[in-house]
Amino acid sequence: MSYLSKVRDSNPLVHNITNIVVANFSANGLLALGASPFMADAHEEVVDIAAFSAAVVLNIGTLNDYAIQSMVLAGQSANKHGVPLVLDPVGAGATSYRTSVTQKLVNEMQITALRGNVAEVANIIGESWSIKGVDAGEGDGDVVVLAETAARKLGCIVIITGKDDVITNGVNTYITSNGHPILTKVTGTGCLLSAVVGAFLAVSEGASLEAAVEALSFYGVAAEIAAELTTGQGPGSFQIEFLNQLSLVTPETYQDKSIINQLR
Structure with a gap:
């Protein structure tokens, strides 16, 4: 059975501590996929939510000290309870x-999967790569x-996402x-x-790398179909059709x- 089928069959609960720009879109995308989003960052409950979730996703897009502490609490709870943990280091290296x-975050918890552009990942490990805002620069x-x-x-x-996506555990590598x-x-x-990577990891049953690869490829296929169906209509129409295809592919x-x- 594909991991996509497993997501739709099991409806995994994905706890997101994410940024204010994308919370609605992320929740709708997870629902379209067949997962169940939980968007919460209150210190009083994130430990409990992370413990009973199927995956936890941390996104640093709009940072403040309160959100950071929420991420630490949720991430450490995920680790304690064996819950897959995804980190999206939006704009790492920009400031x-x-x-x-x-x-x-990477020092105080064990991340299952880190997803970012090339500049973000490079800056996390101290390599030189330019960054413009939250976008990768030339390298x-x-x-x-x-x-x-x-x-x-x-x-x-x-x-590392880009024109082609690289997915690796340091030993096995996929494009x-x-x-x-x-x-x-x-x-x-x-x-x-x-x-979405979090949702696929939630049903990976130990095959995290393979689940992540399928998540990336599936997401790209949905985008290709949505783009074809909305040719010439612009990004607004594409966005809606993309949500449709996350459900329909x-x-x-x-x-x-x-x-x-x-x-x-």
Whole structure:
């Protein structure tokens, strides 16, 4: 059975502590996929919610000290209870505050999967790569080597998204090549992707890397179909159709359209 089918059959509860820009989109995307979103950051309840969730997703898009403490509490609770934990280090490297917060999170909890662009991941492990706001700048490094190095240093799955996506645990590495450029015209598509990775990890039953690979490729397939159906209509129409396709893409369609290469 595909991980997509498992998500839709089991309706995993995904606890999100995310940014104010994308909370609604992430919740709707998870619902469309077949997961159950829980959006909460109160210190008084995040420990309990993380404990009974199927996955926890932390997103540092809009930072403040209260949210950071919520993330630490939820992340450590997830670790204690064996719940998969995804970190989206939005804008790490753009400011010293974001970089230090990300370092705090990776040092104080065990991340299952880190998903970011190449500049964010590079800055987390102290490598040089330019960043513009929350977007990766130009760089001349080897993205695959960077991802594998980060995975080994952090002891987790590292996902670097871009034109092609790199997914690695530091030993085995995959490249997925599905997706569409219009994803970059809709705020929050990367953040939602991190939440979708959380949903797939929730049903991975120990095969976290394979589940993450399917999550990335499935997400790209949904985007490709949505872009084709809304050609010439702009990002607003695409956004709505993309949510539709997160619900409508079948495992059979996914298998037919997925482009996955295993490097090692």
